[in-house]
Amino acid sequence: MTTAPRDTKREILDTAEAMLQERGFNAFSYQHIAERLGVKNAAVHYHFRSKADLGVAVIERYRRRFHRWAERLNSEGPHDPWGRLEAYFQIYFAFLHSGNRICPSGVLQAEFESIPEEMREASRVLLEDLLGWLTVLLADGRERGAFHFLGEPADQAMILGSTLQGGLQIARACGPERFEAAVEQLRRQLKA
Amino acid sequence: MTTAPRDTKREILDTAEAMLQERGFNAFSYQHIAERLGVKNAAVHYHFRSKADLGVAVIERYRRRFHRWAERLNSEGPHDPWGRLEAYFQIYFAFLHSGNRICPSGVLQAEFESIPEEMREASRVLLEDLLGWLTVLLADGRERGAFHFLGEPADQAMILGSTLQGGLQIARACGPERFEAAVEQLRRQLKA
DNA sequence: GTCTATAACGTGATAGAC
């Protein structure tokens, strides 16, 4: 029985992703990552030439993971709109309970003007995917009589997306209960 | 006729506030402020010993300004709930049209784990004031039959606050129309 | 693939002249 070989590249991505969600892109360095993994910062540069490259890789991986999550939901998950919406909420509750992490898309937008252009482009694409998924869910759920709301699905998706993203941020300053209350309020709105 | 004497301290606060909302706290330096004002970085340190002091001063000033805004709204502004809510929306539209600035409270929460503790405390207080004001407005507006929503006013305030905060951030990545659409959707919800 | 060593620069901050 052999020990699994160490996958440094993957560990760097995991660490960078966690630090991005915990502290922001401008508040962690190659040193921080190297120290946490017990390697030297040159090793990190070997896997990701520049910090911008690392940032883009983190965003793209997150986006691919979201697509896999969505595909799995299609094949194995609940098919009713409410079950699917709750599954989406669950992503954010998991962040909340993993050390007050916030939405990666949100932190990148907050720092939008001070991150490399390549990362801005990558986070634009990620955001469109997230809002697009919500829009389709809302449109479909209303057609099937599960959700109730006025206006366009894309606009209601903005309310949901903004509330989840903003709510996680607000929870840092005034506690997780406020996020839970916000999500409960979203549920109430869609039931009415 | 004499020229107004230069108020460097105030100009530093203005510049720091703008840079906070545009780039985030971790993405501007004393050098940046000094260069923009045409002074040396030692001059900035003369007015604010540390960057944490400067950060706290920016937050506190913003909070005082919000209170003056609220008092003026009580004395001179519209007294009907809808007029008051639109006045609040206007604060965020002004940010949107001043170079994609985002809510100061939001950017501080996004960087919460990487800013000095004194700033965290100050931004907690600011957030409570903002959400508190919205909560009172919603409670009052519903009593008077102007707003319609289910659940507690504090929970609906989370939806409004999160959507405005998150919406400004999202607008950076996908355009100002999306923020306007989100606000319009908020209006629709409260009218129903 | 990881290391040591180092470059080139930006950072927050201070001392002391004017």
Place this chain on the structure above:
DNA sequence: GTCTATCACGTTATAGAC
């Protein structure tokens, strides 16, 4: 109140040995 000069340190990034 602003300046010059400087400090100690952290940052991204690279060259070359192992």
